[in-house]
Amino acid sequence: MFETVIGLEVHVQLNTKTKLFCSCPTSFGEHQNSNTCPTCLALPGALPVVNKEAAIKAMRLGYAINANVNHTSHFDRKSYFYPDSPSAYQITQLAKAIVQKGEVFIDLEDGSQKRIGMTQAHLEADAGKNIHEGDHSKVDLNRSGTPLLEIVSNPDMRSSEEAVAFLKKLHSTVRYLDISDANMQEGSFRCDVNVSIRPKGQEAFGTRVEIKNINSFKFVAAAIAYEVQRQTEAYEDGVYDEEVYQETRLWDVEAGETRSMRGKEEAADYRYFPDPDLRPLIVTQEMIDEAKIMPELPDAKVKRYTEELGIKMYDALVITSDKEMAYYFEEMLEQGAVPKTAITWFTSELLGRLNKAGLSIENSPIDAKTLGTLVAKISDDTISGKGGKEILDHMMENESRDVDALIEELGLAQVSDDGAILDIIDEILANNQDKVEQYKSGKDKLFGFFVGQTMKASKGTANPGKVNELLKQRLS
Secondary structure (H helix, E strand, O other): OEEEEEEEEEEEEOOOOEOOOOOOEOOOOOOOOOOOOOOOOOOOOOOOOOOHHHHHHHHHHHHHOOOEEOOEEOOEEEEOOOOOOOOOEEEEOOOOOOEEOOEEEEEOOOOOEEEEEEEEEEEEEOOOEEEEEOOEEEEEOOOOOOEEEEEEEOOOEOOHHHHHHHHHHHHHHHHHOOOOOOOOOOOOEEEEEEEEEEEOOOOOOOOOEEEEEEOOHHHHHHHHHHHHHHHHHHHHOOOHHHHOOOEEEEEEOOOOEEEEEEEOOOHHHHOOEEOOOOOOEEOOHHHHHHHOOOOOOHHHHHHHHHHOOOOOHHHHHHHHOOHHHHHHHHHHHHOOOOHHHHHHHHHHHHHHHHHHHOOOHHHOOOOHHHHHHHHHHHHOOOOOHHHHHHHHHHHHHOOOOOHHHHHHHOOOOOEOOHHHHHHHHHHHHHHOHHHHHHHHOOOOOHHHHHHHHHHHHOOOOEOHHHHHHHHHHHHO
16 A cells, blocks of 8 residues: 655735736736846846735735745746746745745545644746747747745645645635745646655655656646556656656646656756855844734634634635635625524525536626525525525526515515404415315324415415415414
8 A cells, every 4th residue: 555645836826916026017918028128038138126026925824824924035947948937047045045945735535634833935937938839949938037935835735635635725725825926827826736655654765756847737637547556556666766867747637647848857967056146135123023924824714704603614614715705794794684594695606606507606697686685685684595596596597686676576475464464374274175174183293284274375475484384373
């Protein structure tokens, strides 16, 4: 039996307005090579200047994950040549990063949490982008110099499920902190996966293989599963040393397999040395104070939802996994919606309709204020649950958002007046005397018949609780 050992290096593109070492904009989708200047083009004589906003955002993550935030850190040059790196080196942090150590707690299926240690989070400049068209290639340097925060975990994960849980927690955290949009399709949240196996009980790590630049949770899980199987089969076939060696591989989405790219470089291969153009990054007290301003994070929200609002752990984890969902839910509560009722109508009714329509919470045709008002109307018996669903369906198809106007327009106001309901009940009982006698002689199941007839006669507007209560009185 083998144990899997996984460590992750996550590249988070910081959502600063300008690049890490120059004033070029970081906007996505611009015309090729339009967001460039002498610094990010690495022209002779151009000098870098550190982006203060990027440093503050890096520090904010450090405080959020209980890390050591260094008040003095250093920049280094990592030497390599690719066409998308005109300087032939990358400015990064090796010897002393701005954030070191730290921890992230992931939620496991059995309801427990596991601590994943962090080695460091360091600032570095992104490379450009190679574009391959037919028999020639082009280089777009718009992305060159964009600020990245590379977050390096300890090798603490033991399965693809734990790796994905860690990535999702980190993805959620950086979005709550508003330090990155973490858009995986645009490459602003991507990761390298380090995978090895070892016989259970063995202390020493096996040979580590790195899988580069994976940009979806699904592909991370698939790449780990494939690589673990490949290494396990090599071990069992007695060819582990020949087939598994320290290298960089890529995940081939079409083939569903990892493929060798190149031998894994060591630190010495990159010829790291202190960047001579950049002095040490020394943070001020003002920067520290700004970095410590942060919102309520997912773990704190889960604790508050379960302990103060009485929400089930599963529901709390679902809602807090996405900041837009959490903020939507909390705005519902501000409209007077009861938490437990709001959870059901949000997760089951609204999200179910959005999924069916192919919509996300961000472009929902029904805003939080409207849904919160609707749920409050259901809780105070102004309308029934059935009426609430009818209004939701109407809102998904029409522009009307006035809950009170729709209740009146669709005739959904619930009747709770005893006298009005008793009039209906008396008429039902008078027209069904034979069934009344059968009920009184012991056929209790006929009670459901009387309830159904009463609701039908009221066209669904009678309060079901009142109907049950008043029927029992009349039939007794």
